[in-house]
Amino acid sequence: MTSTTQVELQENKKDVLPSELKKWNWGASLLGWIWAIGNKAYLMAVLGIIIMLIPYVGWLVSIILFGAKGNEWAWESKKWDNLEHFKRVQKLWRNWAIGITLIILIPMVLFLVAPLFTTTDNSKPNDIEATYKSDNVKQVANKNQASDLRFEKISETVVNILCPYSSEPFAIDSNGTGGSGTILDSNGLIVSNSHIIPQNEEVLDVSEDGCFVILPDNETGSPKEIYLATPLVFNDLSDEYDLAFLTIYDVYSDEDGQYGQYPNDFPSFDDTDYCEDEQIKLGENVRILGYPISSGGYNLTITDGVVSSFTDDGLILTSAKIDQGNSGGLAIDKDGCMIGIPVAVSEGQYDNLGIIIPSNMIADFINEVDKQLN
Secondary structure, X not given: OXXXXXXXXXXXXXXXXXXXXXXXXXXHHHHHHHHHHHOOOHHHHHHHHHHHXXXXXXXXXXXXHHOOOOHHHHHHOOOOOOHHHHHHHHHHHHHHHHHHHHHHHHHHHHXXXXXXXXXXXXXXXXXXXXXXXXXXXXXXXXXXXXXHHHHHHHHHHEEEEEEEEOOOOOOOOOOEEEEEEEEOOOOOEEEEOHHHOOEEOOEEXXXXXOEEEEEEOOOOOOEEEXXXXXXXXXXXXXXXXXXXXXXXXEEOXXXXXXXXXXXXXXXXXXXXXXXXXXXXXXXXXXXXEEOOHHHOOOOOEEEEEEEEEEOOOOOEEEOOOOOOOOOOOEEEOOOOOEEEEEEEEOOOOOOXXXXXXXXXXXXXXXXXXXXXXX
């Protein structure tokens, strides 16, 4: 016959842990999920699932600790001293699970209720404004990144030009003149200043082999490849605009080997895809690329400044440093768009400003050359 203690124990131990905790479990989980879904708080949604699992984890632990048959086997194997002991253990499990549930539930309730007591500050940007500003920041970052990548390509197109006199041996270290230039097409057509090419009135004073054209390493600016080019000067037009062309016809080689390859698909400057025909403004940023003798004359050198002024004859004055050797190089704005070609330095009492032939004059020169050739 079953004793009163055993009957009472059976009634008290029957599914006590799950039934007590189901109320806390489903209530907390439902409230947590509603808040989490409404506010897209996925972390809170995960916590809701954890709350749901707490009593079952506790029940599993009780099975592991007290036997495969759970509490029923615990009494039969006399692991409990008496009914009161069993009830105390049940209460301990229940309080532990409820306490953990509350620890997770209370912050969720606070997050849910807090906005109801928070006044809206109209001075703060709303979500649309914040998103708009965030998108603008991303656009600026992407634009800056594009400009940086573009500048790496642009630096490859600015070359060093050395032209030995006709009376000198055709060698890089022979006496002559030189400056900078910019490759305009992949076949090796270069635009530069006319005055960097040796000439006496209407006769070129250049070796029959022409000039040396040195391409830079775009990361260091140091000499990388060397080619041979024929200068193309157009008498009156070149004198008027101080502009001329050179065209690469071969790669330079000596007893140590050749410095590049020819034919070649040369890097060329072309800003038509990302630049509009806008008027250059006073104070606009200017970057000068070239080979000034002040930095050795052989490494690509970059200086920054602004558009300082405009002359009466349409030239641009800039605060960017220009020295002998910069002539024929490239002047660009912050987006890599062509401003013009640096040509000379103005003479001042205390400081000098660089002079740039603007891109519209260069376009006029090219059009006039086309008419002359055709």
